[in-house]
Amino acid sequence: MSPKTDETTSPQEARAHSSGLAFEEISHAYVAANGTTPVLRNVSFAVESGQVACVVGPSGCGKSTLLSLAAGLMEPTSGLTRWKGRSVKPGTNPDLGMAFQQPGLFPWLTIRKNVAIGLTTRGMARHEAAKQADEMLETVGLSGFGDAYPRQLSGGMAQRVGIARALALRPKLLLMDEPFASVDAFTRLKLQAEFKSLLKLDKPTVLFVTHDVSEAILLGDMIVVMSPRPASVQKIIPIAREDRDRAGPGYARKMTEALQCLGVETNLSGN
Numbered sequence: 001m002s003p004k005t006d007e008t009t010s011p012q013e014a015r016a017h018s019s020g021l022a023f024e025e026i027s028h029a030y031v032a033a034n035g036t037t038p039v040l041r042n043v044s045f046a047v048e049s050g051q052v053a054c055v056v057g058p059s060g061c062g063k064s065t066l067l068s069l070a071a072g073l074m075e076p077t078s079g080l081t082r083w084k085g086r087s088v089k090p091g092t093n094p095d096l097g098m099a100f101q102q103p104g105l106f107p108w109l110t111i112r113k114n115v116a117i118g119l120t121t122r123g124m125a126r127h128e129a130a131k132q133a134d135e136m137l138e139t140v141g142l143s144g145f146g147d148a149y150p151r152q153l154s155g156g157m158a159q160r161v162g163i164a165r166a167l168a169l170r171p172k173l174l175l176m177d178e179p180f181a182s183v184d185a186f187t188r189l190k191l192q193a194e195f196k197s198l199l200k201l202d203k204p205t206v207l208f209v210t211h212d213v214s215e216a217i218l219l220g221d222m223i224v225v226m227s228p229r230p231a232s233v234q235k236i237i238p239i240a241r242e243d244r245d246r247a248g249p250g251y252a253r254k255m256t257e258a259l260q261c262l263g264v265e266t267n268l269s270g271n
Ligand SMILES: Nc1ncnc2c1ncn2[C@@H]1O[C@H](COP(=O)(O)OP(=O)(O)OP(=O)(O)O)[C@@H](O)[C@H]1O
Pocket: 030, 031, 032, 037, 039, 057, 058, 059, 060, 061, 062, 063, 064, 065, 066, 229
């Protein structure tokens, strides 16, 4: 979360000195032959090192665009994205790991090779990469599946492979775009709990896009609620450990706060 500020430190300076990921007055528009689509407007927030920020917002408001900017896949129309205080430039960020809604596994490679591929492309020897891939597969509950192919896995297992592939790189910055959206509700709950404990291993800084407020409360140290497109930050809701108890008052309070911010009716008892 943003560092404490005092009279001598402006919020802008605090973001510039963030130890993690910072967006500074980011605006972005897509320009195409048929016109310009403004997507982000003056977005500013910081995610401190080792913290998890979950981004929620209406469909099409620009959440994935924010991830692409953090990954350095494109540059904003205006403003600055910083990682560890340095401006993010297009190109390879060795600290970066990414996982998406569709894990995008290579069907012709074994599961082991799917996980190892990021390591070998970074120059690791094949046998060492295979060993680390097997360790990571064990961590995500897929030991014994290294020689299988993606077609032999269920949707939940394929998601686990996608997460293993991202985490095998031991990323300091992990960007995730609805990684659990395509699995059934029960598998999703299991994956969320597993992912939560995996984060404790290396404590990466995480930007996690989701449509699911309960997922955001469970996984996030903060929820960044975006407005409709062109999106700006509507509210930042800090999440404390006790708020993650689904039966506790904090959980209900944070859920209501986020949903109201998103314009969702929270009391349907009169219907
Ligand atoms: N490469 C592109 N060129 C033109 N417009 C784009 C491009 N990528 C995204 N857009 C548009 O920008 C807007 C924001 O897209 P983005 O995918 O960032 O939103 P999102 O909040 O992640 O959406 P969703 O919740 O549906 O996943 C959308 O209107 C989308 O159509």
